[in-house]
Amino acid sequence: xxxxxxxxDGANNSxxxxxxxxxxxxxxxxxxxxxxxxxxxxGIAIRLAFxxxxxxxxxxxxxLQQLASTVVGRVLLWASVVGLTSLGLWQIxxxxxxxxxxxxxxxxxxxxxxxxxxLLYLGLGATALxxxxxxxxxxxxxxxxxxxxxxxxxxGVFIVLAIGLTALGAGIGFASIGIRRTFTKLIRVPSGRHxxxxxxLGVTGYLAKGFALAIVGVLFIVASVTGDxxxxxxxxxALRVLLDLxxxxxxxxxxGAGLVLFGIFLMARTRxxxx
Numbered sequence: 001x002x003x004x005x006x007x008x009d010g011a012n013n014s015x016x017x018x019x020x021x022x023x024x025x026x027x028x029x030x031x032x033x034x035x036x037x038x039x040x041x042x043g044i045a046i047r048l049a050f051x052x053x054x055x056x057x058x059x060x061x062x063x064l065q066q067l068a069s070t071v072v073g074r075v076l077l078w079a080s081v082v083g084l085t086s087l088g089l090w091q092i093x094x095x096x097x098x099x100x101x102x103x104x105x106x107x108x109x110x111x112x113x114x115x116x117x118x119l120l121y122l123g124l125g126a127t128a129l130x131x132x133x134x135x136x137x138x139x140x141x142x143x144x145x146x147x148x149x150x151x152x153x154x155x156g157v158f159i160v161l162a163i164g165l166t167a168l169g170a171g172i173g174f175a176s177i178g179i180r181r182t183f184t185k186l187i188r189v190p191s192g193r194h195x196x197x198x199x200x201l202g203v204t205g206y207l208a209k210g211f212a213l214a215i216v217g218v219l220f221i222v223a224s225v226t227g228d229x230x231x232x233x234x235x236x237x238a239l240r241v242l243l244d245l246x247x248x249x250x251x252x253x254x255x256g257a258g259l260v261l262f263g264i265f266l267m268a269r270t271r272x273x274x275x
Contacts, residue, residue: 026082026083028270028271029079029083031266032270033083033084034084035266036076036267037063037064038266040067040263041058041063041235041263042258042259042262043256044256045058045256046256046260049243049250049252050249057140059139059234059235060127061131062236064127067080084122084124084128085121087118088118088120088122088124088125089122091114091117091121092115092122140235143234147160147229147232151227151229158224160224163220164218164220164221164223167216171209171210171212171213171216171217174210175206175210175211175214177210178202187269189272190272200261201261205261205262206262208254208255209258212259213238220232239256
């Protein structure tokens with residue numbers, strides 16, 4: 001009787017482990033999809049830098065809209081919904097499981113960071129679903145509408161300021177990850193030339209992503225200080241702001257190329273991620 005119970009427990013554990021492996025494989029695909037989206041966004045930014053008037057949105061929605069314009073792209077959109085949603089759920093469950101560190105603040109700091117990543121992936125998955133179903137959405141326009149409402153109240157002004165500071169902090173964090181190369185904690189770095197290439201992609205990509213997020217943060221801070229909601233924008237607005245700066249075309253091209261490299265790094269992370 002005991003042997004029978006042990007056998008059932010072993011079978012249940014094997015089935016559970018098999019389900020976890022399948023879930024992790026699907027979650028890994030989310031890195032590839034996220035990387036491909038960054039790759040497309042970087043390409044759109046480069047086109048914008050060279051004066052392409054057909055560019056509507058230099059952000060994730062622009063990349064997803066580009067996918068929705070072809071049959072193969074629409075298939076990839078549905079794959080994006082599954083992969084990004086799975087990755088988001090994995091990040092959220094991972095945040096709940098981060099109990100190892102003895103420090104209360106470090107433990108909850110990790111939970112918040114991983115949980116926020118999960119929500120971002122889920123949000124991107126939801127955006128992909130909208131485009132897969134034939135709809136459209138513009139994050140930049142939605143941000144402006146929300147900012148208009150928030151700036152009508154004093155509490156809302158502080159919320160816009162907090163969003164700006166958070167985005168600025170995230171940008172600095174991404175840049176710091178690139179400079180300090182702490183992204184190596186998230187992946188298994190191969191040896192030899194392949195490892196050197198991965199390191200170069202990671203450093204360049206994280207710096208470009210951090211720079212873009214920092215600009216988004218600055219735009220929100222400016223909007224909160226001036227009371228002008230048109231100043232607040234997402235990635236699309238941040239990239240377009242670069243064109244107004246001295247050597248803006250060169251600067252936007254460099255950032256776009258960096259986002260392309262970050263996309264390649266994320267796609268490589270599909271195989272190298274520590275899941």
